[in-house]
Amino acid sequence: MRRTASPLSLILLGAGVFLLVLAPLLVAQVLPQAKRTPLDVDTTTVFEGSGSYFDTARLETVHDRRITITRQVRGDVAEGVRSGKAVWDVSTSVDTDATLPAADTRDSLQWTLERWVTDRRTNEPAHCCGESPVFDGEAYLKFPFDVEERDYRWWDGTLGAVVLLRHTGPGTVQGHRGLRFTGSVPATRTGVRQVPGRLVGLPDRPQVLAEEWYANSAIELVVDRPTGRILYAATGPRKTLRAPGSDKDAVVLLSSGKIAFTEATQRQQVKLASADGGRLKLLGGTLPPGAGILGGILALVGGLLVARGRIAPTARP
Known part of the structure; x- marks a missing residue:
């Protein structure tokens, strides 16, 4: 028998990692671009x-x-x-x-x-x-x-x-x-x-x-x-x-x-x-911490589900 990760757990883990990466980028890259004279x-x-x-x-x-x-x-x-x-x-x-x-x-x-x-x-x-x-x-x-x-x-x-x-x-x-x-x-x-x-x-x-x-x-x-x-x-x-x-x-x-x-x-x-x-307030205040918190939760849940996996029969030769 072996354990396999469900598609849902992989999606949650991927979304969480994406949001964790996005949060600092919003502050370091997106916000400075928004603070530019049109x-x-x-x-x-x-x-x-x-x-x-x-x-x-x-x-x-x-x-x-x-x-x-x-x-x-x-x-x-x-x-x-x-x-x-x-x-x-x-x-x-x-x-x-x-x-x-x-x-x-x-x-x-x-x-x-x-x-x-x-x-x-x-x-x-x-x-x-x-x-x-x-x-x-x-x-x-x-x-x-x-x-x-x-x-x-x-x-x-x-x-x-x-x-x-x-x-x-x-x-x-x-x-x-x-x-x-x-x-x-x-x-x-x-x-x-x-x-x-x-x-x-x-x-x-x-x-x-x-x-x-x-x-x-x-x-x-x-x-x-x-x-x-x-x-x-x-x-x-x-x-x-x-x-x-x-x-x-x-x-x-x-x-x-x-x-x-x-x-x-x-x-x-x-x-x-x-x-x-x-x-500007959304990019510089609400959105980055919100993305970080949500990303952390999704990554944690997805990681736990991946670690637990689901038991599947191992093919016999």
Whole structure:
């Protein structure tokens, strides 16, 4: 007589060994791959607020008007695969009620098209692939994964430089908890623009190179901690023109105390963060120990069944 293993015992043993091998691989291999900036991003965020802007038709600044900022982010998947970086094309338009809905973004009060390239793992800027502008810092359209309770260097595209955002505690958006960061920008000269002299108080000069100045009274962000996704954003921009060498604003191009994510954008960002965060939590927390425990049980049961086997008659010569 001899003992043979049943098919069920072999299946249980094999499944248990597989799960025991899978558990550490989820932590060492799968989770790091999941914590990578996506290539195929396609999102639109909308800010709304009220303030002042320069009406080019009336050649004067108008006040207490609604201002809408729309930002569309689309990933260049082909370039991302080729380079191994996250390549995002970003269209940002500033509109008034007169230009919404805009059939052409070039009809907006202000429109910019940029290409942002970042390292998919660290979120640091990657200088390749037609990047424009060349930027710096460690947080831009998103923060790195696993956001820490510390200050971050945030790239302000209007300023063309880094702004220090200070961690100011927790923040909640649509019931979703995150980390809150705030900062501001003092009045800073950002460039020059050729305009009629009378526009900046110099009527005797037909054209002058007026100085462009920018300030931001209140930058506020609430960021999802696991994913680095921005759940809420608010800004208080002020863009003006000054006569050459003057220390006083002559023309207000754009000014608002607060332009912030709409309710719909907040809900969208929370939904995306919850879905991505849930997957990361499953891969980094629940799934590996669960796979290890279940694998251990199956391997033990299968091993015992294999050891016991079942008695079968031995063929006689």
